[in-house]
Amino acid sequence: APILETRKLVKRYPNGDVLAVDNVSLSIEPGEYVSIMGPSGSGKSTLMNLLGGLDTPTSGEVLFQGKPYGAFGSLDALRAKHLGYVFQSFHLLPTLTALENVQVPMFESSRTAPERQAAAVELLKLVHMEHRAGHSPLRLSVGERQRVAIARSLANNPEVLLADEPTGNLDSKNGAEVLDLFDKIHREHGVTLVVITHGGEVAERAERLLTYRDGRVVADQRR
């Protein structure tokens, strides 16, 4: 069964009457690495926000493991336990250390403080940031910040990682490092990846490429 699915999904913004998602039905299987590629303004972020339960559709539905989002009493638990998010800008908390930032989503779980700390250290190792554990994000480079944000996105072992232009603020070297991390997370941890991009290397790494134009999926290629 698909891990994520949309059925006749529509998102219309009232002001300007923009149809950002225009009747999209798509199905993502567990363990897939999908990229959604399209030009700026085509509705990619809107689609990502609907997939992530961060926004409500005009009509149609999104399902996680066959269950419509509308049937979850609250989406908080779905988001906290099953979905990880990576954005173009990192949204780290500047008053916390890297290690503390990674632990923030863990307060939703029943883990003890030592368990949270140990898990966060492991995640910082995964992204090669353990040597910066005590640093504020303000003292990190942008590439390092994104790696900490990726560690945080994995805090509760989500099945799905949703990333919106994750390399958009990075130079090509740091961007490639982030993409290498995604490869590892996909390959070694079996996480389903959905990565949104306007193009470039991000799209080339994915196993399945959805081309998005004017709110519609116009091509769906597997390789």
Ligand code: ADP
């Ligand atoms: P992309 O991520 O591909 O750049 P977006 O999903 O951000 O596309 O935007 C798609 C379209 O919807 C654009 O025309 C944008 O101006 C419009 N849009 C996005 N968010 C809003 C909003 N909150 N209110 C009104 N229009 C919006």
Ligand code: ADP
């Ligand atoms: P929460 O109450 O968990 O904070 P939201 O405020 O994001 O959830 O959403 C409020 C309600 O809107 C949800 O309980 C759900 O019924 C509905 N909803 C939100 N997003 C979607 C979606 N992508 N598809 C279908 N229904 C949704």
